[in-house]
């Protein structure tokens with residue numbers, strides 16, 4: 001499988017804003033944030049279509065989300081994941097001494113993982129936080 | 136059916152105050168004037184809200200009475216040496232005030248969500264200063280509106296229509312006419328080239344338009360919209376002019392613009408991949424307007440450079456004021472994040488990241504900011520109000536929060552409340568409870584109560600006051 005070096009941005013989308021109001025455990029929310037918007041030309045390079053699971057890896061972790069064609073202008077080499085628990089598996093926690101992690105412009109590697117599944121929210125939380133010391 | 140007018144939308148920092156809400160049988164059945172996000176909130180709030188507080192027993196969240204939950208919370212906070220009190224941007228100023236009192240009482244750290252959003256902007260504003268104004272001013276007077284690293288179409292959907300380019304101001308006309316003209320121009324061009332392709336039977340390619348020059352002069356009577364961003368956002372699509380910058384290069388571009396505004400020569404052909412010609416045109420445009428505004432979003436604060444990017448933007452506006460009138464404003468996200476900064480400041484002297492562990496307020500972002508404390512694993516309990524750090528913090532920081540006792544006050548079920556030990560499902564401020572909130576331009580507005588909350592869902596302020604009383608009772612014996 002081919003891999004691609006990209007910059008990862010995270011941020012708000014109107015879909016995420018709406019879906020949030022239906023509850024963060026809803027499928028609508030998962031559909032709106034467990035997604036990576038990719039430039040059509042990059043999708044071609046990787047040989048993938050919309051909804052193919054892709055793995056986004058950075059120095060800080062990796063996460064599987066579904067690919068989606070970005071419809072806004074061309075931005076090859078830049079991918080976008082809306083704010084949410086999936087995006088936060090891979091953002092840069094370093095605050096450089098001012099309290100603010102780097103949520104945008106994190107170098108990442110993108111690779112298609114056709115067989116894998118996008119985790120449900122409960123599974124994602126369990127895997128990243130364990131059952132907790134008190135649980 | 137009851138019709139309530141001039142309701143304020145408690146979702147984003149635009150705090151639109153012209154919403155009409157229709158209520159029947161204590162349910163909101165219809166809303167008018169909101170955007171899609173506001174509408175989703177008014178019509179679907181509380182879908183998953185639990186009917187009673189929850190306490191974790193043997194690993195599972197079990198229903199409990201308010202009194203039990205208050206007692207358990209007070210125990211957690213009094214047993215803790217260094218608790219974190221976090222959130223505050225989606226609740227009322229009154230609740231924030233009680234929260235600060237609680238933080239002082241338990242000697243903890245209190246921080247609000249601006250720490251991971253416009254915290255760097257606040258640091259720069261403290262360094263450089265900020266020439267700003269209210270949104271009403273802009274609506275009536277601004278003839279050049281720039282959104283830099285901000286996508287209001289997605290994050291503040293009615294901002295453009297209500298306060299800037301597409302609003303009909305007293306001295307400035309709405310820009311929608313020129314937008315329609317441009318749109319039809321583009322459509323006609325697309326159709327013609329399609330016809331030409333069919334006739335010639337081959338694909339036509341057109342030169343890249345990306346760095347096309349701003350196609351107008353500011354002297355036209357309609358106001359202009361410029362968007363600078365790392366990708367073509369939905370806002371960029373309606374802009375008169377869109378400048379795409381590479382990720383992490385905002386600082387260079389802003390400083391280059393400063394040089395041009397100050398009549399200095401750039402001895403290069405391009406800056407961060409953008410031809411100097413293009414920047415010269417943009418600088419001319421900024422100088423030639425009568426009343427410009429630069430809105431900047433977290434695109435500046437969250438990427439490389441962080442507070443220094445904002446320094447450059449503030450300095451650019453300061454320089455522009457030697458030539459014309461120019462203002463600048465951060466696009467604040469949550470509906471009362473500005474209020475959180477205001478209340479924090481008037482109570483403690485500092486806008487966020489306030490540490491009470493020594494008995495007096497101390498402020499040193501990087502040391503006393505919540506993500507840093509969590510990453511160093513220093514805190515031993517948490518209280519989260521109306522926020523979802525487990526979703527919104529980098530996973531390594533969220534882990535400390537989850538590993539320690541955690542109290543959550545939030546009407547919504549979130550990943551944070553799912554991982555908590557005590558959960559208070561509270562009333563929705565602005566729908567089920569009154570409260571004060573500050574709009575992004577620091578105008579305080581009174582949120583309305585349009586329906587009654589369910590019996591076991593108190594407003595945040597009341598829950599916090601009860602916890603504070605219980606903490607004092609335990610501590611004073």
Ligand code: SF4
Pocket residue numbers: 144145146147148149150151168169170171172173174291292293294
């Ligand atoms: S723009 Fe913001 S405040 Fe206005 S209706 Fe939409 S979500 Fe509510």
